[in-house]
Amino acid sequence: MSEPFSDIQQVEMAIKAAQRMVGQATMNMDEDQLKAATESLEQAKKQYADALAHATGVSDEFFEFSSELIERLDHQLTEAKD
Structure with missing residues (x-):
């Protein structure tokens, strides 16, 4: 049986999914796609926060890079909606 994904893998997958959708x-x-992208980004933010809260032995660089990606996606969506 395969092992469940780690918190870090979950964050990576959530951010990649959000990147594609955004x-x-x-x-x-498209309004529906913008809504779905927003929901996907919110999921990525949640996965990030969960991983950050349980981070042990994970480099700060990973969290810094992930945070920057999330901020860029958030900005891109905000600009598109305005």
Whole structure:
């Protein structure tokens, strides 16, 4: 049986999913896609916060990089909605 994904893998997958959805939504400017991208980004933020709260032995660089990605995606979505 395969092992469950670690917190770090969950964060990485959530951010990658949010990146794809935000990119697609901001290219098409479709209201439903923007809403789905927002929900995906919120999930990535939650996964990030959960991993940060339980971080043991994880480099600060990972969290710094992930935080920057999330901030960029958040900014991209905000700009598209305005």
